[in-house]
Amino acid sequence: MSEDLDLNKIREKITKLDQQLLELFAQRRSLTLSVAKSKAHQIRPVRDQQREQELLIRLINQGKVLGLDAHYVTSVYQTIIEDSVLNQQAYLQTLANPNIQVPTVSVAFLGNKGSYSYLASHRYFSRRAAKINEYGCQSFKEIMQQVESGHVDYGMLPIENTSSGSINEVYDALQHTNLSIVGEITQPIEHCLLTAVNTQLSKIKTIYAHGQPFTQCSNFLDKQKNIRIEYCDSTADAMAQAYELQDPTVAVIGSEEGGHLYKLHALEKSIANQAENHSRFILVARKPIDVAEQIPAKTALILATGQKAGALVDCLIILKAKGINMCKLESRPIQGRPWEEMFYIDVEANLKSAVLQEAINEITSITNFIKILGCYPIEHISPTSVPSSAINA
Numbered sequence: 001m002s003e004d005l006d007l008n009k010i011r012e013k014i015t016k017l018d019q020q021l022l023e024l025f026a027q028r029r030s031l032t033l034s035v036a037k038s039k040a041h042q043i044r045p046v047r048d049q050q051r052e053q054e055l056l057i058r059l060i061n062q063g064k065v066l067g068l069d070a071h072y073v074t075s076v077y078q079t080i081i082e083d084s085v086l087n088q089q090a091y092l093q094t095l096a097n098p099n100i101q102v103p104t105v106s107v108a109f110l111g112n113k114g115s116y117s118y119l120a121s122h123r124y125f126s127r128r129a130a131k132i133n134e135y136g137c138q139s140f141k142e143i144m145q146q147v148e149s150g151h152v153d154y155g156m157l158p159i160e161n162t163s164s165g166s167i168n169e170v171y172d173a174l175q176h177t178n179l180s181i182v183g184e185i186t187q188p189i190e191h192c193l194l195t196a197v198n199t200q201l202s203k204i205k206t207i208y209a210h211g212q213p214f215t216q217c218s219n220f221l222d223k224q225k226n227i228r229i230e231y232c233d234s235t236a237d238a239m240a241q242a243y244e245l246q247d248p249t250v251a252v253i254g255s256e257e258g259g260h261l262y263k264l265h266a267l268e269k270s271i272a273n274q275a276e277n278h279s280r281f282i283l284v285a286r287k288p289i290d291v292a293e294q295i296p297a298k299t300a301l302i303l304a305t306g307q308k309a310g311a312l313v314d315c316l317i318i319l320k321a322k323g324i325n326m327c328k329l330e331s332r333p334i335q336g337r338p339w340e341e342m343f344y345i346d347v348e349a350n351l352k353s354a355v356l357q358e359a360i361n362e363i364t365s366i367t368n369f370i371k372i373l374g375c376y377p378i379e380h381i382s383p384t385s386v387p388s389s390a391i392n393a
């Protein structure tokens with residue numbers, strides 16, 4: 001066989017190239033860290049979308065000469081830039097909060113190894129170069145108690161999901177805690193039907209899962225006939241049960257990545273109602289943090305207005321007048337005060353900024369109750385788009 005067609009030889013060459021690519025990615029990453037140091041010095045924002053757009057257009061054109069598709073080049077570089085921005089943000093945050101640099105952090109989350117909260121915790125701290133001491137909990141309440149009592153440093157809590165909406169239990173718990181929100185992370189939720197042994201969908205009689213994944217996969221589950229549903233406290237508990245049973249009639253709903261930790265494999269992939277399914281998690285700690293000026297920040301607050309006509313609108317008008325963007329508004333009943341609501345508001349502004357301080361002062365004067373839940377870096381990096389003329393030229 002000619003050397004050009006020898007599969008092993010071709011794969012060896014690919015492996016070598018991939019290694020070189022990784023080395024180049026690492027070199028690029030360390031250069032962007034130098035950029036962050038320079039920006040810290042000059043107090044310039046991390047994000048420069050004009051530079052990103054110029055860079056993307058140049059790379060699309062260079063890629064075309066090499067026979068690379070414009071969409072492919074754009075998507076690869078959007079991922080690289082997202083990583084670059086998040087890494088720079090994480091670095092600037094270490095400068096803004098020198099008192100909380102620790103090599104090991106302890107984190108409480110729902111479930112055990114493999115739960116979505118476990119995966120979110122690991123993803124969040126992987127960028128912050130910290131080793132994690134994991135503390136799996138059975139309820140959101142337990143997570144908050146572990147942080148409040150000082151037993152762990154942080155708690156990771158899911159707050160909303162793109163298909164099943166807000167997680168009310170977490171919103172309610174935030175009313176009664178002194179903890180601060182210090183971070184967020186959006187985790188893609190890729191529900192699969194996982195099994196411990198080789199089997200077929202037609203043989204499955206029982207499916208174990210946490211309530212949230214059940215809701216999010218209702219279309220797939222409705223189509224399965226004669227299947228018993230067993231609710232579990234967490235996805236990780238469900239996976240542990242399936243591993244212990246080693247039963248061809250048992251399946252669980254969870255992520256493929258989490259399932260690997262329990263030696264489970266995917267019988268069916270992408271079973272969620274919505275193909276794009278993401279959960280947003282918040283990280284809570286006992287003390288608030290400072291957010292560096294160069295980083296886009298979000299501030300979360302709750303307020304109660306009483307039952308005055310237009311009282312909420314008056315608060316929102318203050319935000320509008322100051323040019324502060326509100327990115328979330330949620331309402332929850334106040335325990336013991338029938339028909340009164342507590343409003344949860346997320347705004348895209350740094351708590352230290354004069355404009356937000358002024359807005360908070362004005363809102364305080366027209367509300368019965370206001371509490372700042374925390375200020376933290378915005379982790380969602382919206383990709384810079386390139387003009388379609390550059391892609392189609």
Ligand SMILES: O=C(O)C(=O)C[C@]1(C(=O)O)C=C[C@@H](O)C=C1
Binds near residue numbers: 046
């Ligand atoms: O050149 C910069 O200013 C960078 O921060 C680097 C970089 C990149 O990774 O290329 C990242 C973020 C900016 O929005 C633009 C470009």
